[in-house]
Amino acid sequence: MQATTQLIHSIPVDPLTGAVSVPIYQTSTFVQDAPGVNKGYDYARSGNPTRATLESLIAQLEGGATGLAFASGLAAIDAVAKLLKTGDEIVAVDDIYGGAYRLFTQVYEQFGIKINFVDTSDPAKVLDAITPKTKLIWLETPTNPTLKISDIEAIAKIAKASNAWLCVDNTFATPALQQPLLLGADIVVHSATKYLGGHSDLIAGLVVTKDPELGARIKFYQNATGNILGPFDSWLVIRGIETLHLRIRQHSESALAIAKYLEQHPAVDKVYYPGLASHPNHATAKKQSKGFGGIVSFSLKQDHLDAATALVTSTKLFKLAESLGGIKSLVSHPASMTHKSIPAEKRQAAGVSDSLIRLSLGLEDVQDLISDLDQAFNTSAAKLEKSNTHQVAAC
Template identity: 50%
Template sequence: MTDNTENTPDNTRIETQSIHAGQSPDSETGAIMTPIYASSTFVQDRPGEDRGYEYSRTGNPTRTALENNIAALEDGDYGRAFSSGMAAISTVLNLFESGAHVVAGEDVYGGTHRLFKEVYDQFDMEFSFVETTDLSAVRDAMRSNTELLWVESPTNPLLRINDIESLANIAHEHDALCAVDNTFATPYLQRPLNHGADIVSHSLTKYIGGHSDLVAGALITDDEELDESFGFYQNSVGSTPSPFECFLALRGTKTLPVRMDRHSQNGLQLAEWLDDHPAVSQVYYPGLSTHPQHELAKEQMDAFGGMLSFELDASLKETSDVVSNTEVFTLAESLGGVESLIEQPATMTHASIPRAQRIEAGLSDGLIRVSVGIEHIDDLTNDLDRAISSGVEGSQKD
């Protein structure tokens, strides 16, 4: 892999790295944008001689540019791109043998929970789901065979903030790896490797891409041996993104800082507005001073992002009516695009979690998650106000 800071001077800021890191104008044409190298195979001078590329599943110049760019943004030495965020997470689990134990947050993304419990559980891997903001609970969950501590921060969908440095220390005390899913925060707001994490995971589909038009994932690390293992599984399993997906993700990183500034601005304003709404019983957003990990978020993040959840004192049907009757917010899964999205975790992103376990983890029937876009804030508040008023009758905050 080439130097991930190529074409950027030392000590450049992330706003500059997002545009230039890992990329240079095309040597033949001078094209300033990295070309889409839509080739499955590459010419070799002689059998066995390495010209850098031989087959696109193994390596592709467009993918290399993306991998170097995202590694630079995360302050990492190595990056690997995958066909989806779930493919990236699956690659991490492939590091371990049957009998390995994994500790994860109890409110992780529903797809992550499904992968752990319904796919890798059949290979005799063990998974413990705990409240990762409770360091004592994490310590108690660690075993002699624990290989991985899987962390989200902020978590999906309750926006809990985990103390990455402390959790990484706990993992390392037990000779385990600490991996952080940084999809919600992005490297513009938080860089987990700088807090001691061994691995950073991304769904590039979300904020990195930023326009709801690609599916891809990434793993970033400072450990060369880990990176080589990621590359082995990336090539062997074939979980690689197309050159076109990589091109779209590179286009997305160029505007990541300006988009995240607006997402964060709108997110805070909407959270404050919801916090005062009579029908809303709880708002989950780390930028609110009432958030239990607000001070940690201020230390660990550069801003609070565009993801928030809120709770209505409402039935599953009433909540479904609210999310089905917005006009500016779009009812859809996923997140991180320029458009605002709204969803009901109980029936959508976290439907794969059994209801009893979901309720125990704090994911109520009245929970709504929103990905706050970059529209005008007044249009967003007016839209939610109308939808809540029409969907929930007589619900008042305590």
């Protein structure tokens, strides 16, 4: 059975009513037959049938044992980090999402957990960063926003030999393209806000573990801290997942076309997209993924903030906004938006320059998107020329 068919038919029909859509159990508590005797649920923080359906679904999609739904992607990351204790160390990808960087460095470092940031696209650098205190290796692949690719299978072997967990943020690829647990990872996290939800209408996070015991530990933190996903948002994620494969296919096709267009544009310095043969990790991406995703980043030859700002404020179809993975195309400037919490020198060392721009390809016709970028490049060039003229006149 093909993955698309399996996905659609793994979402259960309601056994009570026959409803094709998963019911939204919008309740805080459940009647018990006797103290401690219930129908599987007692209080909605500890468990909810709608959330349970989502958790089971994401576990199936990732090939894992346990799925857990949280109030946000950062809440999911936080639950994984709670596995650690004072004195432990994390080896983390250097080109990391700004929110994860902030959580690790400003929250967990104060509890005595050390973070070692390395370029995980080179497994040898991961191995060199391992110490006897390393308990967690943290990957994003593709990374946000420079789309570096890490060899999950190779790093999983390093993690196993080092007695450390390997956690992969699979937000950009999704299980439609990549299943890290099947490549040796122990934990997968998602910002379900992005492609899994798919419609820019919710905030959610997911964790999947390969080992049921590890899943039980994270589930304890989910219940103990109350960082749960509500039933309505759980239903929205389920609804989004139903069309995941179709959307990812279109996102990826458009992204490749846009990446090729940008490679030829005279104002562009470098294009970051793992589907291009010019990408340094193209072979690894091709080996471990079924496709290359819907995100394209690029830097400008005019490598300064004004040039990037002029461009991202000149698009019309590409909306300037945080986030990604929805049906509408978005443009963002990581250095001043998603990654502003990372110190400038660390951002730049990881490849996040002031002129770097990230595109999230939606479901619009790709020729319309190319036309929008064309007019944006022309408009931004005119803005910069006008600004430069004014500055010369002022002098």
